[in-house]
Amino acid sequence: MSMAIDSPHLARAQTLLAAIRTTGLIGLALIAILASLSDVIARAPADRAGYGSELQSPSMLYPFGTDCLGRDMLSETLHGLAATASDAVLAMIVTLIAGGLSGFVLARLPFGTGYVPRGIAGVLGSVPALLLAILAVGILGRDFAPYAAGLAAAPLAFARAFDRARALGESPHAEYARASGIPVSTLLRRDLAYEFRDQFIAVAARALAAVTITLSTMSFLGFSAHRDLGLVIAAERSSYLAAWWTAAFPALALLVLVLFARLAATLEEGERP
Amino acid sequence: MLKFGLRQAGIFALGLLGALLLAAAISALPAGRAAYPGAFLQHLLHVAQFDFGASVLTGNPAVAEFSARMAATLELVGSGALMALLIGIPLGIAFGLRRSLRAAAPLIQIVAAAPVFCASLALIFVAVNVLHWHDLHYDGTDLFQVLAARDQSQLVHAFHIFSLPAVTVGAVGVAAVQLVLRGAISDAADEPYRRNLKLMGLSAFEIERIYVAPQVVAHLFAHLGDIVLALFSAAAVAEWMFGWPGAAYLFVKSVALHDWNVVALILLAFTAIKLFADFIGALSAHALAHPESAR
Numbered sequence: 001m002s003m004a005i006d007s008p009h010l011a012r013a014q015t016l017l018a019a020i021r022t023t024g025l026i027g028l029a030l031i032a033i034l035a036s037l038s039d040v041i042a043r044a045p046a047d048r049a050g051y052g053s054e055l056q057s058p059s060m061l062y063p064f065g066t067d068c069l070g071r072d073m074l075s076e077t078l079h080g081l082a083a084t085a086s087d088a089v090l091a092m093i094v095t096l097i098a099g100g101l102s103g104f105v106l107a108r109l110p111f112g113t114g115y116v117p118r119g120i121a122g123v124l125g126s127v128p129a130l131l132l133a134i135l136a137v138g139i140l141g142r143d144f145a146p147y148a149a150g151l152a153a154a155p156l157a158f159a160r161a162f163d164r165a166r167a168l169g170e171s172p173h174a175e176y177a178r179a180s181g182i183p184v185s186t187l188l189r190r191d192l193a194y195e196f197r198d199q200f201i202a203v204a205a206r207a208l209a210a211v212t213i214t215l216s217t218m219s220f221l222g223f224s225a226h227r228d229l230g231l232v233i234a235a236e237r238s239s240y241l242a243a244w245w246t247a248a249f250p251a252l253a254l255l256v257l258v259l260f261a262r263l264a265a266t267l268e269e270g271e272r273p
Numbered sequence: 274m275l276k277f278g279l280r281q282a283g284i285f286a287l288g289l290l291g292a293l294l295l296a297a298a299i300s301a302l303p304a305g306r307a308a309y310p311g312a313f314l315q316h317l318l319h320v321a322q323f324d325f326g327a328s329v330l331t332g333n334p335a336v337a338e339f340s341a342r343m344a345a346t347l348e349l350v351g352s353g354a355l356m357a358l359l360i361g362i363p364l365g366i367a368f369g370l371r372r373s374l375r376a377a378a379p380l381i382q383i384v385a386a387a388p389v390f391c392a393s394l395a396l397i398f399v400a401v402n403v404l405h406w407h408d409l410h411y412d413g414t415d416l417f418q419v420l421a422a423r424d425q426s427q428l429v430h431a432f433h434i435f436s437l438p439a440v441t442v443g444a445v446g447v448a449a450v451q452l453v454l455r456g457a458i459s460d461a462a463d464e465p466y467r468r469n470l471k472l473m474g475l476s477a478f479e480i481e482r483i484y485v486a487p488q489v490v491a492h493l494f495a496h497l498g499d500i501v502l503a504l505f506s507a508a509a510v511a512e513w514m515f516g517w518p519g520a521a522y523l524f525v526k527s528v529a530l531h532d533w534n535v536v537a538l539i540l541l542a543f544t545a546i547k548l549f550a551d552f553i554g555a556l557s558a559h560a561l562a563h564p565e566s567a568r
Contacts, residue, residue: 131543209386221513272449
C-alpha cells in the first residue's frame with residue numbers, strides 16, 4: 001500500500017529533478033556556445049577603451065551601455081563570460097581529479113590508510129575555499145588562479161566522494177563480491193563505472209558552480225591574471241553607483257552561469273555547491 | 274555518550290594537529306625549496322608552542338596583529354549568526370512545514386546563485402541610491418562606545434557602517450540555517466513513528482514537541498560546523514567589500530604581501546574554530562538524539 005502511495009509521488013519528484021537538470025544542462029550548453037563564439041559576436045575586442053562615448057546608458061546602439069572609459073559593456077560581458085567559463089572548466093577538471101576521483105579511489109586503500117588523506121581533506125575543508133584559493137595563488141602566482149580555485153574546491157569534493165565510496169564498499173553487493181572472491185580492483189572498477197554513470201553530471205556541475213564563484217571572487221579581489229567577469233565587475237566598482245549597467249550586466253551573466261550549474265547539479269535552494 | 278565523546282575529542286585533536294602542520298608548512302614558505310624541510314620542522318616546534326614569529330610587514334608579533342583583527346571578525350560573524358538564527362529558523366520551519374511555500378523555491382535558487390560580492394555590491398547600490406546612505410566604509414567607529422554614548426547621530430552613522438556587512442554575512446547564514454532546518458523538518462514529516470504515535474493517542478503538538486523538535490534541533494547542531502564555515506566565508510568577502518578591519522581582510526593583504534607568519538596564524542584560527550564547532554555540534558546533536566545516554 002505504501003509503495004502504491006509513494007510511487008507516483010516519487011516518480012513526480014524524479015521527473016521534476018530530471019527537468020531541472022536538463023534545464024541546467026541546456027543553459028550551460030548555450031553559455032558554452034556563447035563563450036566559444038564571443039570573439040565573433042562581440043563587436044569590440046576585450047578591454048577596448050573609447051569604443052563609444054563614456055557612460056552611455058543601455059540603448060539600441062549599446063544594448064548593455066558603455067563604461068567610464070567608453071568600453072562596450074556587451075562586448076566586455078561576452079569576453080568576461082568566455083574567460084570565466086574557460087577558467088572554470090579547467091578548475092572543475094582539477095576538482096574532479098584531485099577531489100572526486102581521488103576520493104573515490106583512495107577510499108578503497110587497504111588497512112584503512114585512506115583515512116589519512118580523508119583527514120587531510122577534512123582539515124583543508126575547514127578553511128573557507130576562497131581563502132584556500134587565495135593562499136594557493138599567493139604561493140603559485142596569479143597565472144595559476146584556475147588551478148588554485150580547483151584545488152581549493154577539491155577537499156570538499158574529496159570528502160564527499162570518499163564517504164560515498166566507503167558507503168558503497170560496505171553495501172550488500174560489495175559484501176557478496178568479496179565473499180565470492182571477486183578482486184578489490186574489479187569491484188572498484190565496477191563501482192567507478194556506476195559512479196561515473198550516475199553521479200558524474202551532478203558532481204561536475206556542483207564543482208563548476210563552486211569554482212566559478214571562487215574564481216570570480218578571487219578576480220574581484222585582484223588575485224587573477226585573466227580579465228574574467230569578476231575583474232570586469234571590479235573595474236566598474238567606482239562607476240556603478242552612478243551607472244548601474246556597468247556592473248549589473250556582467251554580474252547578471254555570472255549569476256546565470258552559476259544558476260545553470262546549480263540547476264544541472266540539482267542543488268537544493270540555498271545549498272552551498 | 275562517553276565513548277562517542279572520546280571519539281569526537283580524538284577527531285577534534287587530530288584535526289587540530291593537521292591544522293598545526295598546515296600552519297607550520299605555511300610559516301616555512303620563505304625558506305625556499307632547498308631549506309624547506311629543516312625550516313618546516315623548526316616552525317612546527319615554534320607553532321606547537323604558539324610562537325608564530327613576527328609580521329614581516331610591521332615587525333610586531335603575528336599574534337598581536339591577529340588578535341587586534343580577530344575581534345572585528347568575531348563581531349561581524351556574531352551579528353551575522355544572530356541574524357541567521359532570528360530569520361533562518363522561522364524561515365526553515367515555514368519552508369519545512371508549509372509545502373505551499375515551495376513556490377518560492379525558484380526565487381531562492383536565483384538568490385543563492387549570486388556570489389557574495391555581487392550581493393554586497395547590490396546592497397551598497399540600494400543603500401546609496403535608495404536609502405541615501407553615504408557613510409558605508411568602516412572609519413574606526415567603535416560600536417560599543419557609540420551604544421554607550423547614546424548620541425543619535427553617532428548611532429545612525431554606526432548603523433550605516435555595521436548593518437550592510439552584518440546583513441551580507443547574515444544572509445549567507447540565513448540560507449545555511451534554513452536549508453538545514455528545512456531538510457530536517459521534511460525528513461521528520463515522513464517518519465513512520467508519527468502515525469504510530471497518533472494511534473497511541475498523542476496529539477500532533479505533543480509529537481512535535483517531544484519527538485520532532487529534538488530531532489530537528491539535533492540536525493541543526495550536527496551541521497553547526499558547516500554553518501560556521503559559511504559565516505566565515507561570507508565574512509571574508511564582506512570585510513573586503515566594506516573595509517572591515519577583520520582577520521579575513523588581514524589574511525588577503527598578508528597573502529598579497531607574503532606575510533606568511535600572519536597568514537599561518539589566521540588560517541590556524543579559522544580552522545580551529547570550524548573544527549571546534551564540528552566537535553560541539555556533534556556532541557550536542559548526539560545528546561539530543563540519544564537523551565538516555567546523556568544522563
